[in-house]
Amino acid sequence: MTALTDLWRNQRTRHVAIAALIAFALGISGIASPASNFLRILQSRLASHPASGQVVFIGAPEDLADPSSPGRRAALADLIDGLGRAGPARTFVTDVFDKPSTIEADRRLGDAVAGTSQIYFVRRHMTTMGGDETLRSLPIITGNSDEVVSKEWVDPFGFIWRLPFAVMDDGHKLPSLPAALAGQIGPAGESFAVDYSVSYSTIPAFTMVEAATMLRTDMRKAEEAFAGKTVVIGSGVANTTNVATIPGHPKVPGAMVSIYGAETLLAGLPPEFAWPTMLLFFTGLTLIVAVIKVKRGSRRIGYGLISLTLIGLFAFFTAEHWPANLAETAIFLAIYGGLRLWVARQNASALVHEATGLPTFKALERDLFQMGSVHTASVVVAKVHHFDEVLSALPVEKHGEYLNMIADRLRITQRDLKIYTNGGRYLAWAVQDHGDVRLEAHLKGLRAVFSSPLSVGGTAVDVVITFGVDSTSEGSPVRKIASATAAADKTSEAVAPIHFASASSEADRIWNISLQAKIDDALRTGEIYVVYQPQIDIRSGALFGAEALVRWEDPERGSISPSYFIEQCEQAGRMEALTRKVMRDALSTLAASPLAETGFQLSVNVSATLLADYRVAEILEEALAGVSLDPTQITLEITETARIVDYVKAGLVMERLRQTGVKLSVDDFGVGAASLETLHALPFDEVKIDRSFVAKTPDDRKARKIVESVTMLGKSLGMTVIAEGVEGVEGADVVERLKEAGCDIAQGYYFAKPAKFSRLMEFEAPAKRLTDGVPRRRV
Incomplete structure (x- = not known):
């Protein structure tokens, strides 16, 4: 399969x-x-050949069977009598005399037929609106003569290409006219292809007048023409009755088709x-x-x-x-x-970009394949930053010029270098025998070349360019280009302008491209689960609360980095499902434990990307509705605040979250976008000081002052302050500095690593919460 x-x-x-x-x-x-x-x-037309001469046609210009013209029947009777003296082997009459004429004419024709041996009349099969119909001559005319059948299939263009060997009629098998002419009897229901390559002019043919004159005046010539041969008498041509079409001759007597069929059989039926x-x-x-x-x-x-x-x-x-x-x-x-x-x-x-004339990435695939040494080549993909912004500012007719000017600068050290484009922000080329160190140095030099702007149509355009490289032994051109492009996407203008792709196995690639489906399976099967890291009141040593963290234990790969699969969840639109699972599991776990009746605080992370609409509030409300738990015990930590696009909308969503009774915390305060502006614009109840400051408090005076300042600021705003990142052998010193700074709550590996919820019972529980007058949620 x-x-x-x-x-x-x-x-x-x-x-x-x-x-x-x-x-x-x-x-x-x-x-x-x-x-x-x-x-x-x-x-x-290409293979014309002469007829056998064994079948002779005698044609009447008009319908011989017309009952209103008895003289034609008398003329036919005279012709039959004359032919009897000339000695033909057999005579076939193709006209059907199904209607009587005058008694004298019918008797005269019948007498002539009776006096002639080996004479055959034709039954004509026709298909009408009422079904199949058979026309046959009157017994007064045919007497005891044998009969054959004429049955033809005419295509829409008037041609007859196949004829039957025999036909079943009234329960009896009768030979078809062409088969009888050739003296060959075949099975009923089977047909053969007519060979029209016989030259029409070589078929012996006479008019009735010519034949009758010859029989009266020159019997020797008549015997030469008819003796021992098969004679076919029929009418047509002069009117539309009984007229057929054959290749090269649009109007011939209908009997000619059967004669061509007979010639086909006489020549030997060819394989078909x-x-x-x-x-x-x-x-x-x-x-x-x-x-x-x-x-x-x-x-x-x-x-x-x-x-x-x-x-x-x-x-x-x-x-x-x-x-x-x-x-x-x-x-x-x-x-x-x-x-x-x-x-x-x-x-x-697809091999040439229309606007620039540059070869495309498709052409690069072809060239790498033809190179025959893809595994030793390095593919470099240059990413042009702010590309769309530049194109939107330039006239359309200058877009191609802009790309060509960038390509020219990339060729500054090798004028014949072939630069490829994907039609967008990426340009690429392939090099051989370049070590990574030399190639990186070359690319740094190219970046320096772009320090001066381009002049496009009189407009100065700054160009920021970074590079992704695949110099692995990958043997597939398509994968090599894709890998270099992915590496280019991982670059940044200031921090990592050049990125080399790492070699990956086939299994790694398959894992990565099916990761989204694996995440769905892991959420369903429980491979993705929740662990808890305690938060400690450092003055009393008692348990203050815990942060719910997500982990993934894959049966094939083992532990998967949370930062890695959470990023994949965001890209794949799975953050809602992940957040729903964490909230549901964490809240139900707390509700089922003795800590639910104490002052224990449970923190759950919520990605800032979910603050764009109210669905996260619906997720929280569903989780709370399923447990008996005081909402004030729950704190939602907003992570990655830099990704909040609309502060107004985020503020409205957060206010709805607070209406449920939960608290809101700003995570990693002091770095990135977790700034005073964020603290001011959004309704937070808690601030978590970033680990980068907390860990340095024993030895770094500035770090201690920052922790002190944030602690004082948080408390003055009525907020809970938590220090995260208390770790390592210096953990005890960090705790002392936090006490001196006025910070009361901390978490980190110094106290405990994230573990099952049951491990929290090893710490001294917080004081029992007073619940009088406090609304509680019930299932």
Whole structure:
């Protein structure tokens, strides 16, 4: 199944299937008939050959069976009498005398028939609105003569391409007219293809007047013309009755089609390959060439050979007078060729960026593949920062010039360097035999080159550029380019302008691309769970509360870094699900423990990205509604405040959160965007001093003063102040400095690492909370 799936993913395989299905549908529906007709007509013109001369046609200009013209029946009777003296082997009358004329005319014709041996009359099968109908001549005329059947299938263009061997009529099998003319009897229900390559002019043919005159005046010549031969007498041409169309001759007597059928049988019925068989054969050949792993040039040679095979078969079939049922196959190859040409055109346009004329990343993939040493090449992707802002400021006609000017600067040390573009903010190139150290030095030099602005249409444009590099042994061009691009995305203008991608295994790549699904599974199965880090009242040593932290223990990879998978949750839109789980588990755990009846405070982290709407409030309200717990025991720590885009909206969401009774805390205060402005703009009840200041208090006077100042500020605003990051061997000294600074609550590895909730019982519990008059939530 995997092999079939991989086969279907191949675009060429899909195109083969699409072309084959379309060709089959056109063939089975008859829509391909014009193409089939064209090939058959072409065959008849290319390989014309003379008739056998064994079948002679005598034609009447008008309908011999017309009951209103009894003289025509008398003339036919005279002709039959005369032919009897000339000695034809057999005589066939194709007109159907189903209506009586005068008694004299009918008797005269009947007498002539009765006096002639080996004479046959035709039953004509017709399909009408009422169903199938059979027309046959009157017994007074046919007497004991044998009968044959004329049954034909006319296509929408008036051509008859197949004729039956025999037909079942009234429960009896009767030979068809062409089979009887050729003296061959075949099975009923089967048909054969008519060979129209017989030259029409070589079929012996006479008018009734010519034949009658010859029989009266020159019997020797008549015997030469008719003796021992099969004679067909029929009417048509002069009017629209009993007229047929054959290739090259739009109006001929209807009997001519049966004569062509007889000539086909007399020449020996050729083998015939049905069009589905030919289509299947060529589909198989094309599929083999499409999926085999060869270079593009070799594959094109394969396609050319398939086309030549089709042409060769057509030529062979034509020379041998075999039916060439190749129209559907030709349509299949034409459709497949069209699809591949369309892809080639798309690929060609995808190889060059229209606005700049620079080759695209698609061209870089091709060039790396043709290089043959992808694993030793380094791919550099340059990321142009503020790209969209610059384009929005420049006239549209200057966009291409802007990119080309950047590309020219990248070529400053190698003028023939081939620069590729993705049409946006990324430019790339490939280098060989450059060590990472030399390459990094070169890229730093290129950054320096961009220190001076570009002049685009008289406008000075600053260019900030950073670089991502994949110099690993990765052998896939697509992966190498993607890896270098991902590395470029990890760069920053000031801190990390150059980033080298690290080698990763196939398993690592598969893990990363399926991480979002794994997060969903882990949330469902409990692999993602909550641990608790105690917060200690450092003056009494009693337990103040705990911070609920999330962990992930994967069965395959072990412990996954919280910072890593939380970032993935944010990118994948899974933060709501993660927050809901943490709140539900943490609140229900506290509610079921003895600490729920004390002054214990539980902190739960909430990403600032969730403050854009009220859904986080709904998550909190759902969690509180399911437990018996005092909401004032819950503190929500707002993390990454730098990601708050709209302070007004965030303030409204936070006010709704506070209406439930919970407290709000600003995390990592003192660094990043957790500033005095944030503290002023948003309704916080608690401030957590960042670990970067707390850990330095024993040895750094500035850090101690910052901790003192924040503590004083928080208390003056009526806020709880917590110091985080009390760790290591200096933990005792840090605690003493925190006491001196007036900070009462702290947390960190010095006290305990995050663990199961039950471990909190090892600490002295806080005093029991007074609950008189305090509203409590019940299930």
